[in-house]
Amino acid sequence: xxxxxxxxxxxxxxxxxxxxxxxxxxxxxxxxxxxxxxxxxxxxxxxxxxxxxxxxxxxxxxxxxxxxxxxxxxxxxxxxxxxxxxxxxxxxxxxxxxxxxxxxxxxxxxxxxxxxxxxxxxxxxxxxxxxxxxxxxxxxxxxxxxxxxxxxxxxxxxxxxxxxxxxxxxxxxxxxxxxxxxxxxxxxxxxxxxxxxxxxxxxxxxxxxxxxxxxxxxxxxxxxxxxxxxxxxxxxxxxxxxxxxxxxxxxxx
Ligand code: PEP
Numbered sequence: 001x002x003x004x005x006x007x008x009x010x011x012x013x014x015x016x017x018x019x020x021x022x023x024x025x026x027x028x029x030x031x032x033x034x035x036x037x038x039x040x041x042x043x044x045x046x047x048x049x050x051x052x053x054x055x056x057x058x059x060x061x062x063x064x065x066x067x068x069x070x071x072x073x074x075x076x077x078x079x080x081x082x083x084x085x086x087x088x089x090x091x092x093x094x095x096x097x098x099x100x101x102x103x104x105x106x107x108x109x110x111x112x113x114x115x116x117x118x119x120x121x122x123x124x125x126x127x128x129x130x131x132x133x134x135x136x137x138x139x140x141x142x143x144x145x146x147x148x149x150x151x152x153x154x155x156x157x158x159x160x161x162x163x164x165x166x167x168x169x170x171x172x173x174x175x176x177x178x179x180x181x182x183x184x185x186x187x188x189x190x191x192x193x194x195x196x197x198x199x200x201x202x203x204x205x206x207x208x209x210x211x212x213x214x215x216x217x218x219x220x221x222x223x224x225x226x227x228x229x230x231x232x233x234x235x236x237x238x239x240x241x242x243x244x245x246x247x248x249x250x251x252x253x
Pocket of ligand 1: 009011167171172173174175210211212213231232233234235
């Protein structure tokens with residue numbers, strides 16, 4: 001039985017003061033949810049604040065990216081071991097904003113994935129098609145290529161220590177959500193692709209859905225058999241919305 005995970009992606013938002021307000025509301029709201037997992041992925045400068053405020057809570061924390069190189073002469077880079085130093089459990093890898101705006105190739109994403117694992121972090125591998133790819137009918141080719149790059153680099157067993165997030169690029173921050181059926185179809189395809197290499201890893205693999213998830217649609221999405229929670233952007237910055245989304249990931253009594 002896969003435990004559902006709801007991970008917030010704060011993107012490049014926040015300040016020490018606003019984070020304090022948001023977390024002060026979220027921590028008690030999430031505290032009763034013992035049968036789901038919750039995390040927030042925040043900008044690097046706020047990791048120390050997460051460690052201080054979330055240590056001892058049932059909310060894990062993580063980063064939104066990492067450098068593909070180890071420590072050394074990589075000005076501006078933040079390595080996997082630095083994230084581990086700050087108590088990160090998770091790190092997003094290959095978010096579509098990194099792939100699209102910062103030119104991260106499947107190969108670079110695969111290397112970052114490997115570095116995260118080697119440092120004991122759980123990578124949340126983000127994959128998904130653009131609108132043009134969906135309209136061209138190549139959604140499955142795109143997600144297969146993105147996941148295959150990671151399997152080629154780290155081996156399929158590595159996915160046993162990871163999370164996949166399917167995020168159709170056309171649904172991120174646009175208010176357009178994939179229908180539950182559209183999302184389930186792609187999630188089932190991803191699981192099948194991994195199962196072709198290793199059935200046990202595929203059966204245990206958490207596959208999150210991301211793309212305009214909010215309190216009003218999370219329960220329907222999370223009820224689908226291959227949707228194991230969500231990666232939440234905009235709605236993770238609103239305490240009440242995020243709490244309702246987390247509640248919908250908690251199995252019914
Ligand atoms: C995201 O940033 O990963 C995301 C899914 O954003 P939003 O929920 O705002 O669409």
